[in-house]
Amino acid sequence: MTSPLLWYLNRGTGIVLVVVFTLTVVLGVLATGRSVTPWWPRFVTQGLHRGLAAVSVLLLAAHAVLAVVDEFVDIRWWQAVVPFGATYQPFWLALGTVALDLTAVVVATSLARTRLPHRLWFLVHLTTYGAWAAGVVHGFGIGTDSRVGWSLVITVACVGAVALAALARVVAVLVGRSRSGRTGGSGGRGGRAAAHARQLVPDGGAR
Ligand code: HEM
Numbered sequence: 001m002t003s004p005l006l007w008y009l010n011r012g013t014g015i016v017l018v019v020v021f022t023l024t025v026v027l028g029v030l031a032t033g034r035s036v037t038p039w040w041p042r043f044v045t046q047g048l049h050r051g052l053a054a055v056s057v058l059l060l061a062a063h064a065v066l067a068v069v070d071e072f073v074d075i076r077w078w079q080a081v082v083p084f085g086a087t088y089q090p091f092w093l094a095l096g097t098v099a100l101d102l103t104a105v106v107v108a109t110s111l112a113r114t115r116l117p118h119r120l121w122f123l124v125h126l127t128t129y130g131a132w133a134a135g136v137v138h139g140f141g142i143g144t145d146s147r148v149g150w151s152l153v154i155t156v157a158c159v160g161a162v163a164l165a166a167l168a169r170v171v172a173v174l175v176g177r178s179r180s181g182r183t184g185g186s187g188g189r190g191g192r193a194a195a196h197a198r199q200l201v202p203d204g205g206a207r
Contacts, residue, residue: 006070013063014139015154020059022158024052025132028125029165033172057107064100092141095134102131132162 027049031042064080067073075093079086081101083094109116109124136158145151 002070002072006066007072010063010066010070011144013059013066014143015145015151017056017059017063018136018139018158019154020052021056021132021135022161024049024056025128026161026165027052028128029162029169033169053107053110057103060100060103064096089142092138095138095141099131099135099138102127102134106131129162129166 027045031045031049067075068077068080073088075086075088079093079097081097083097083101084090086093086097106125106128109121113121136155140146140155143151146155
């Protein structure tokens with residue numbers, strides 16, 4: 001099956017996906033950093049993060065299915081999950097595939113979160129940065145419109161937003177670490193490690 005509609009839908013879902021995925025990552029960082037004010041309580045940040053994550057997954061599934069269903073270019077179903085062997089734009093397509101695979105692992109571990117060690121869940125969750133980056137580079141490399149002005153603005157804004165959020169997070173962790181170092185932490189080495197873990201890990205490790 002092929003039609004210009006499928007192609008437009010594939011491109012449209014790709015562009016919207018980059019924006020929604022970016023918002024998901026930024027809100028995830030904010031939820032981890034506990035940016036809490038009376039007007040912006042943490043359950044709002046976390047609720048939005050989870051809601052947008054679900055929308056990202058649906059968009060990603062639609063985007064990949066549309067790419068496979070549109071027979072104008074030859075992309076087999078398995079090439080949406082295996083990052084080798086594609087004939088159409090193999091390198092750029094593989095980056096999209098890697099993004100999809102990483103996202104699948106992050107979603108699976110998040111659904112099983114209560115049954116996993118918190119640290120393991122958190123380390124796997126960090127690979128979301130990799131999934132997001134692979135998806136953005138894939139879109140830039142393979143996209144028909146990616147060098148057009150409005151598309152460049154979206155890409156630069158998304159990269160800037162995640163870079164700023166990640167930087168703010170690193171600074172917050174470093175400041176927290178130096179503060180707990182100065183005060184001697186709450187109860188020696190173990191206390192400092194626990195305080196640091198609470199800063200790094202969303203929900204303070206609570207399930
Ligand atoms: C997180 C993962 C992904 C993101 C963020 C993403 C994003 C994008 C973006 C932004 C575009 C450019 C649209 C345009 O400017 O025309 C695009 C194009 C495309 N994507 Fe993805 N994508 C992802 C995963 C995938 C996967 C898994 C596949 C494989 C089935 C795929 C197949 C394609 C194809 C074939 C195009 C080319 C459309 C065209 O001809 O312009 N993408 N993607």
